[in-house]
Amino acid sequence: MLLLLSSAPVEGGELCLMRSVLISLQRVKAAFFTKQESLDLPPGARPALYCSNKCTLLDWCQLWCAYPSNTPTHCLVSNITVMPTYQETNNMADVLTCHTTRPKDLATNANITAGKQFISYPLRVKENLVDGFYNYNLNQCHDTESSNSDRWFTLDFGQPKCFQHVILHPTIYKFAEKRFNNVQVRVSNLTAVTPPEDFAAYDLFGEFPGAASAGQVVEMKSLKPVCARFVTGHMLYSKSFQVCHIEVF
Ligand SMILES: *[C@@H]1O[C@H](CO)[C@@H](O)[C@H](O)[C@H]1NC(C)=O
Numbered sequence: 537m538l539l540l541l542s543s544a545p546v547e548g549g550e551l552c553l554m555r556s557v558l559i560s561l562q563r564v565k566a567a568f569f570t571k572q573e574s575l576d577l578p579p580g581a582r583p584a585l586y587c588s589n590k591c592t593l594l595d596w597c598q599l600w601c602a603y604p605s606n607t608p609t610h611c612l613v614s615n616i617t618v619m620p621t622y623q624e625t626n627n628m629a630d631v632l633t634c635h636t637t638r639p640k641d642l643a644t645n646a647n648i649t650a651g652k653q654f655i656s657y658p659l660r661v662k663e664n665l666v667d668g669f670y671n672y673n674l675n676q677c678h679d680t681e682s683s684n685s686d687r688w689f690t691l692d693f694g695q696p697k698c699f700q701h702v703i704l705h706p707t708i709y710k711f712a713e714k715r716f717n718n719v720q721v722r723v724s725n726l727t728a729v730t731p732p733e734d735f736a737a738y739d740l741f742g743e744f745p746g747a748a749s750a751g752q753v754v755e756m757k758s759l760k761p762v763c764a765r766f767v768t769g770h771m772l773y774s775k776s777f778q779v780c781h782i783e784v785f
């Protein structure tokens with residue numbers, strides 16, 4: 537695999553398994569909860585080839601950026617999660633092209649509805665789940681109130697879309713066991729339902745019966761592609777439901 541990668545064409549910085557994404561360098565660097573390193577580019581090294589090989593060799597690397605963008609002198613390698621269709625809206629001034637190992641997915645930029653947000657954490661809005669960005673900071677998560685009528689979210693793709701994977705990130709902290717516990721993921725084309733009671737009419741896609749451990753990533757995979765307009769998550773355990781990042785592909 538490494539051999540294949542290093543001999544792949546690097547024109548335009550595109551490499552097999554890596555997708556380009558425009559993101560502010562500040563946004564990547566200001567991620568205090570991530571693992572990251574800044575490496576000097578050796579003289580004469582081709583930035584795309586050098587940085588992508590470094591990222592491939594580090595099992596935790598999910599994003600690399602050669603910077604500054606006009607004549608790179610450094611590679612930033614990071615375990616931050618940035619989806620290929622992430623839309624930079626904050627710091628347009630220092631936007632540059634980085635490369636992510638994450639796949640193109642349907643959750644990023646989807647419409648989302650959810651139960652009432654936990655009132656104590658105003659920054660943990662549901663939109664955090666569809667912004668294509670997660671740096672392990674709790675303020676990138678979404679927390680619902682704890683009553684059954686609130687422990688859910690629904691993604692709306694606008695029309696049926698096909699996928700095989702649903703990935704959910706509980707928090708990296710130990711309290712994941714209480715905030716992500718006994719979760720069902722369902723899919724449907726049915727509109728006009730009252731969540732969460734009517735989720736019973738949706739098809740079960742996957743179930744996570746246990747309590748999540750710190751840093752666990754919950755991956756649900758169906759053997760065949762499933763096509764649906766809506767994807768819902770519902771926690772049956774009676775605490776505030778916390779999800780920090782979602783991928784559907
Ligand atoms: C990224 O690094 C942070 C800090 O070491 C760690 O807590 C987190 O679990 C890592 N995430 C991934 C997906 O590797």
Ligand SMILES: *[C@@H]1O[C@H](CO)[C@@H](O)[C@H](O)[C@H]1NC(C)=O
Nearest residue numbers: 645646647648692693694695
């Ligand atoms: C999301 O909702 C907005 C406003 O209702 C709509 O214009 C847009 O097409 C929707 N996007 C998707 C992906 O369904």
Ligand SMILES: *[C@@H]1O[C@H](CO)[C@@H](O)[C@H](O)[C@H]1NC(C)=O
Nearest residue numbers: 696723724725739763764765
């Ligand atoms: C949703 O509609 C699509 C296209 O009409 C269909 O292929 C798919 O099976 C439907 N999905 C569900 C979960 O009913």
